[in-house]
Amino acid sequence: MADQESKKAGGLKGAWQGLRQTIYGMAAHDMSRSALRTRASMEHLFILITMGDLLGVPILPPYYSLRLLPYVVPQIATWKRRMLREKDASDGMF
């Protein structure tokens, strides 16, 4: 999206935007990814504890799960993908 914006901007403004994005990519993109990953790991662990039965993990207290379900619904698709994806040690390297 940001790329399209810089294309639209064109000329000197586009070049400046591109430079800003590149410097952000060098300086801080890995930090924001890492923060996102940390947050997602905590949230996904929480969803696993409360909604594990959606993945076939037997979870005992359905009352609390049902109370939380509306809040979790928007994340269920990405949570399932992330939890069920085959991983190896190299996935945690970068």
Add this chain to the structure above:
Amino acid sequence: MNTLWVVVTAVVVIYVAYTQYAKRIDRNVIKADAKRATPARMYMDGVDFMPTSKNVLYGYHFKSIAAAGPIVGPITAAYIWGWLPALIWLVIGVSFIGWVSDYSAIMVAVRNDGNSLSAISYKVIAPRTRTILFIFIFFYLLLLAGAFVGILAAILAARPDVPFGIIVLALMGLLAGQMMYRWKMNMLLVTVIVVAATLLAMIMGPMGQKHAPNGALIQGPIGSAIVSLNKTVDNMNGNQPLFALQDPTGADPRIPVPGPDGKRPTTAAYDAATGMIRTLPDYLLWMVFLFAFSYLGANMPIWRFAQPVNYIGFWVMFITIVLSGIGALTAPLTGMKDAAGNLIGAFALAPVKSLGFAIEAGKAWQPLWPMLFVTIACGAISGWHALVGSIGTARQLEYETDGLPVGAGSMFGEYTLALLSLVAVSIAGVGGGGGRFATGVGKLIYAGTFGLVPEVWGTALGFGAFVLIVLTVTQLVFRVMRVTLTEWVGDVIPPVRNMHVSTTISMLLTLALVLTGTWVYLWQMFGASNQLMAALSLLVVTVWLRSEKRNPTYAMIPMLFMYFTTIFATMVTARNLYVTIAANPKMGALPVAGAWAMIVLAALLIVAALFIGWDGLKAYRRYGATPAALGTKEARS
């Protein structure tokens, strides 16, 4: 030769290789299609898989691959063979092999649901390939850590004006983490405070230095304090070395460069009469400092220390590289001269020192082929890039057509960094290793700022940037090492799953390697394992292209060249270790033990590469005999 010619060469090579070769491969072989959904768009989870602007991704990929390799490699190669062979290999390597590896690793992962190279090798080559790759990666990281810790400890012990900046960096790293994540301060303000403090500390290190009438360097207040600390530590052992050893290659960072008379002077760490390197307690002190720094980086929450340190390191490096680049471009045009009255833009190093093909009994053999091709690792091609590309970058690619500017473009950026490093050591005129690089950077910054930043400050910045880039990588290497070690033996030896245990084991192995190893062999072994990993990633690409019924030639020829070159280079290094150390009766028990350990390591790497090569060959034949592509997304659809 002057620096402007190198800049012109760099621009021409990048333009021709990118437009005439890389774009054709992208269009005709890979057939990148902007309309085809990438894993980032198909599996978007807002975390690992996330469509990202190609500009951001270019910066991210470049930062991830631009470590100490493109700096240390050209420095070492220029010392052994001269700058011309190094320049030629950089140009040819990046044009036909380097970008191929980076770009293809990304595209293979993009076409395979964003899976890592190890997962793809499991699928397209053989299940055991993934296991072998992990063992391979651990030893590769061990060699990398050994080479980096060795060179850093030597610099910190020998240059009292450098450690202050690094100590302040550690403190600023902790402070930046606290300010950004706990106090939630403005990012720009945090950046200004911590980067300015680190730069100031680096410049303060040499402040007040002066030369005595006999030419000896007298340290300023900060340098004197570090000298006192070193002396106090050395006095604990009566100023005697803990042990002494010989380096038959003469490339150990503690050995001083020969003076104008061609003889090496005696220093605290080197006895010129006997040729013995004295391992003094202060060397061990700085090694412990490096381990403590890396321990924090490997075990603290990543936001608390490792990331802020990397962030500060990035800005210091960025400023240094930009100013040096401007200096390389403008020095020959403005005709600026250094303090000694020499033209800054002119090369002072010999273009060719030796091709090294002649074998002398009992001496190290350093033939141009294959040793140059493993000594210069990351600036021309690197296996590390393929790992980063397949895991980190491929999962964020918004359009397939972004793969070329991001993957190949970053590799050309890395090549530019290697050229800059080569330019710095070639114009320096004095010093050796990291010192020569820092001196060259000092001159370039002086020229790049049109005399505003004095050479001595520029040199301090060069030293600081060099140590920083190596150190930030080292702490991350230990972090990755403990993850890999846990994955490898954690099930068999459960205590290793504890991160403190796995980090300690990794550090002890590194310590043993540094104390007993020979630096140049350590670097060349690392280079060989790195290039071998690149060859293995190209093997995965070749087999995948074959499975897709595409023409694999553009990846297969570089793969074969790198595969045989690196295996042969590993054999040559093992031979050198045996002839110059293991079978040398003059050597003590420690270097002999270290040499044997490295010979065993070389054998392990070769066996691992042969297994993967054999499995790759079988897979290649299998796909050749199969009418349709196997197990690929395209074949199924």
